[in-house]
Amino acid sequence: MEFQSCFDIIGPVMVGPSSSHTAGAASIGRFTYELLGRCKPEKARITLYDSFAQTYQGHGTDKALLGGLLGMGPEDTRIKDALAIASDENIDYSFLLEKDQCPYYDHPNTTIIVAEAGYRHVKVGGVSLGGGLSHIFLINDAETTIRLSTDDDFRSICNRLPLYMLTNDKREV
Amino acid sequence: MESLLSHCEAKNVSIADAMIGKESEKAEMTREDIFHKMKDRLIKMQEAVEAGKSDGSPAPSGISGGDALKMGEYIDRGDTLSGSLITGAMRYAMATSECNARMGVIVATPTAGSAGVLPGILFSLRDNDNYSLDALTNGLFTASALGYIIANRSFISGAAGGCQAEVGSATAMAAGVIVELKGGTPRQAVHGTAMAMKSLLGLVCDPVGGLVEVPCIKRNVIGTSIAFSSADMALAGIESRIPCDEVIETMYRVGSEMPRTLRETSLGGLATTPTGEGIKRKLYS
Numbered sequence: 037m038e039f040q041s042c043f044d045i046i047g048p049v050m051v052g053p054s055s056s057h058t059a060g061a062a063s064i065g066r067f068t069y070e071l072l073g074r075c076k077p078e079k080a081r082i083t084l085y086d087s088f089a090q091t092y093q094g095h096g097t098d099k100a101l102l103g104g105l106l107g108m109g110p111e112d113t114r115i116k117d118a119l120a121i122a123s124d125e126n127i128d129y130s131f132l133l134e135k136d137q138c139p140y141y142d143h144p145n146t147t148i149i150v151a152e153a154g155y156r157h158v159k160v161g162g163v164s165l166g167g168g169l170s171h172i173f174l175i176n177d178a179e180t181t182i183r184l185s186t187d188d189d190f191r192s193i194c195n196r197l198p199l200y201m202l203t204n205d206k207r208e209v
Numbered sequence: 210m211e212s213l214l215s216h217c218e219a220k221n222v223s224i225a226d227a228m229i230g231k232e233s234e235k236a237e238m239t240r241e242d243i244f245h246k247m248k249d250r251l252i253k254m255q256e257a258v259e260a261g262k263s264d265g266s267p268a269p270s271g272i273s274g275g276d277a278l279k280m281g282e283y284i285d286r287g288d289t290l291s292g293s294l295i296t297g298a299m300r301y302a303m304a305t306s307e308c309n310a311r312m313g314v315i316v317a318t319p320t321a322g323s324a325g326v327l328p329g330i331l332f333s334l335r336d337n338d339n340y341s342l343d344a345l346t347n348g349l350f351t352a353s354a355l356g357y358i359i360a361n362r363s364f365i366s367g368a369a370g371g372c373q374a375e376v377g378s379a380t381a382m383a384a385g386v387i388v389e390l391k392g393g394t395p396r397q398a399v400h401g402t403a404m405a406m407k408s409l410l411g412l413v414c415d416p417v418g419g420l421v422e423v424p425c426i427k428r429n430v431i432g433t434s435i436a437f438s439s440a441d442m443a444l445a446g447i448e449s450r451i452p453c454d455e456v457i458e459t460m461y462r463v464g465s466e467m468p469r470t471l472r473e474t475s476l477g478g479l480a481t482t483p484t485g486e487g488i489k490r491k492l493y494s
Binding site for chain 2: 037038039040041042043044045046047048049050051052053054055056057058059086087090091092093094095096111113115116143144145165166167168
């Protein structure tokens, strides 16, 4: 059962235009921000796969992912301006487009984020399932299944992660 | 759906009541707190309707916007074909979906692409039949119970199952809501849901330029009419010959067999018409 609450169906409250391409994407970005210890990354490489790669511009998937990485939630009206805000803050970000399916996860709305803040360096794989719900399927090359609803407390989810997931020897972003 | 119905019939409660009970048990919150949380979302929906209905500005893409305003002016001239209940719903659905395209704040019901249908029918019922915000909040619980089953058994995202999964699900939920708000039984509501979903089976997701605008906004608008027609049939005592559970299962099978080009990739359908391709070139040049 992916959807567990009436508020997964009536909700989230979010900026448009797409719950899977905007709200779910913002959640994946926001989760990565929490994983970086609530720090905005200095550097972020974001790979978009399949439907994400085909339609990201129209849905603002890039803005939502980046907004999330800057700590914005799905209802934050600043998401619209996230690319400009990130540039103003001198964040070195880039998007890579892979128009085929993600090799790690069979779903059209997938992304892999590699981000760096200070000495912290994380790799996060996320899939957006619709209705604002998403799954984190990869953290630093360890497979996982973490369900994210926009209502969840991402910080406490991050605090409960096993230690081996939080270590990442690879230094390149 | 059958197990939801047996629960409602055994306990003599509405679908909305059953959902509030289940949620309060699971989330360990009082029924009042859950009700208020849902009412807050209804108020956000109302704000989106209000923002959208008088906003004539185009979306950033320039390919949508201003139609809710036109619909309002048309209604004010007092000579519509469908009557005030349906045209009101059309106007509010359009207002919400246009607000969504402008990256305004909306409530996904169940998704942002299909966020127009429910506020459309709810706020038109308020205008025409004097439903209170509390009554409409109950309607959202009915909608969430129906959507919960659809989402867990099938899908609600266009990328996974086509537009039938988005506007189809929203319309099916809306039909059940109308039946229950109008005093129909839970069983009638579920038949309304089945009849609405059957009408949209196979609908592909083919957004022009990848934007949730063309044809998404107008499909939300039309969804409200299908919801009212299905609800009227259900309230007349007409039943879906195919049980609702089997219709939902069919939506899953049809969506699974749908080619990738017709599942929100903008690689087929209206997105690849000469006009659709032209818009895409203009947007991304």
